[in-house]
Amino acid sequence: MIVNAYAVLTAFVSLLQFAIGLLVITSSLGRGRVGTPVDVENRPYLLLLLSFLLLGLNLASWPLLYALLQSYVPSWPDVMCIYGVTRIGTGSVGSARHLPWLLSTVQCAKPLLVFLGGGWFVLYLANRATQTAPLLPRLLSGLLPLGVVSVADALCVGTYLAIPKQEQSLSVGCCTSAMADRSRFLPESLLGPGPHTWLTVALVIVVVGLCLGLLGAIRHGRQHHRYVLGLLAGTVVAIPLGGLFLIEIASPTLLQRPHHCPYDLVTEVPESVLAVALFTLGCFSVGWAAVATWLGRAEETLDVLPPLIGRVLFVGLFGYLGSMIMFTLEFSLS
Amino acid sequence: MNPPVSWWWAAMAGLVTVGILPLVGQSMREDDRLRLRCRWDGRDIDAAYRARTLDDAGAVSEFCDVGCARSWMGRHRSLSRTILVTDEDSRELFDAGEAFFVRSSIETNSVTRNRWHVFRSRDRAEQHARESRGRLMVGPDHPFSFPIEIP
Numbered sequence: 452m453i454v455n456a457y458a459v460l461t462a463f464v465s466l467l468q469f470a471i472g473l474l475v476i477t478s479s480l481g482r483g484r485v486g487t488p489v490d491v492e493n494r495p496y497l498l499l500l501l502s503f504l505l506l507g508l509n510l511a512s513w514p515l516l517y518a519l520l521q522s523y524v525p526s527w528p529d530v531m532c533i534y535g536v537t538r539i540g541t542g543s544v545g546s547a548r549h550l551p552w553l554l555s556t557v558q559c560a561k562p563l564l565v566f567l568g569g570g571w572f573v574l575y576l577a578n579r580a581t582q583t584a585p586l587l588p589r590l591l592s593g594l595l596p597l598g599v600v601s602v603a604d605a606l607c608v609g610t611y612l613a614i615p616k617q618e619q620s621l622s623v624g625c626c627t628s629a630m631a632d633r634s635r636f637l638p639e640s641l642l643g644p645g646p647h648t649w650l651t652v653a654l655v656i657v658v659v660g661l662c663l664g665l666l667g668a669i670r671h672g673r674q675h676h677r678y679v680l681g682l683l684a685g686t687v688v689a690i691p692l693g694g695l696f697l698i699e700i701a702s703p704t705l706l707q708r709p710h711h712c713p714y715d716l717v718t719e720v721p722e723s724v725l726a727v728a729l730f731t732l733g734c735f736s737v738g739w740a741a742v743a744t745w746l747g748r749a750e751e752t753l754d755v756l757p758p759l760i761g762r763v764l765f766v767g768l769f770g771y772l773g774s775m776i777m778f779t780l781e782f783s784l785s
Numbered sequence: 786m787n788p789p790v791s792w793w794w795a796a797m798a799g800l801v802t803v804g805i806l807p808l809v810g811q812s813m814r815e816d817d818r819l820r821l822r823c824r825w826d827g828r829d830i831d832a833a834y835r836a837r838t839l840d841d842a843g844a845v846s847e848f849c850d851v852g853c854a855r856s857w858m859g860r861h862r863s864l865s866r867t868i869l870v871t872d873e874d875s876r877e878l879f880d881a882g883e884a885f886f887v888r889s890s891i892e893t894n895s896v897t898r899n900r901w902h903v904f905r906s907r908d909r910a911e912q913h914a915r916e917s918r919g920r921l922m923v924g925p926d927h928p929f930s931f932p933i934e935i936p
Binding site for chain 2: 529530531669670672706708710715719720721722723725726729758761762765768769772773776777780781784785
């Protein structure tokens, strides 16, 4: 166990996530049936306040995780960046063998939590604009997956923090093995050598298409199910393309060396993290708009939803455009 | 539904701001770029152990040490190149073909764990090998005998 300021802060946040997540789960299970206006007025205030706190904790815990991993980098002589930290425990025979999969799970859970929280918040905004809160049962049901994932995430982070980060290998004592093992800390290209121009072209086409689609949805009010489904499909294609682009093209170009490691960008080109965050915001916003389109439908929300969805899509458009502008400038200046 | 005009203006201001950030970031890193960085792992280069390669196209690559240069060349085998290494005593760069390489117990860098030591003189290389439980690496053990195995 490595104890530093970030580890203590992460442990504290995880503890809060765990406790509030459990409270939210138990409360949402017990209050699933809210039917009368009296129920609406009396019951869910504390639950909603707890949910907002959980949303904030989940959001804060995402960058905190990477700050923690960055603080662990000097702990091992061979490790040069966060990628190396994520590889600690690989091939180990002790409890450290669980570290890589725990970290992978946490790295997947963080964006999932932010997406779930954002979707829930958009439904909350739609519900708040109505007179009789027709979406309240759906809001309370939506807290269940949010609470479950939060608790699971907090457990994984807590376990990761508690496991000793000392690797025990069967090949200890053999300097040749130790040398050969060094390569596991070097991030490799996923697609092999080559310029991969097709990847850049494909991503630009998809993102420009998405921006035009979003502009159409915002300016001309095209927000029916099929149109939002089209935008969602474009986003589903953009996410893996964006990830590959970051690893294969953006990282080596911005770092100016053959490293396919997006983690290095955190310390060496920090503003590019904002570009990645904006791209993520763009993707998530389309997802949140889809959530509002499908789960926010009720007689009373028919007038509320179009402007709300329009604004969420507007945020998505801003995210995609901001990300494109930043990466274009970074590339032209590198 | 079209968002209010103020949103469009705010978004425009936001886009201009995020557009300025790369310019600011690049200008702040200008000094950083002037520092010599290893082509392989990006670390600052210690003049006592640096290695340099020049390929046929005239491109120069600088490395922390022999280990990083070997790793780089192991992944870029197609290019023919001139390799320069640094004599640990005089800190002068010279052709790797004239150098004597020793792998000893002494690490030159705690991160890369480089244990290659370079000398212009055979006597100094053998002395270092004796004093540091090392071995003179010649023939197939020479660090730049091709093909290089990826460490």
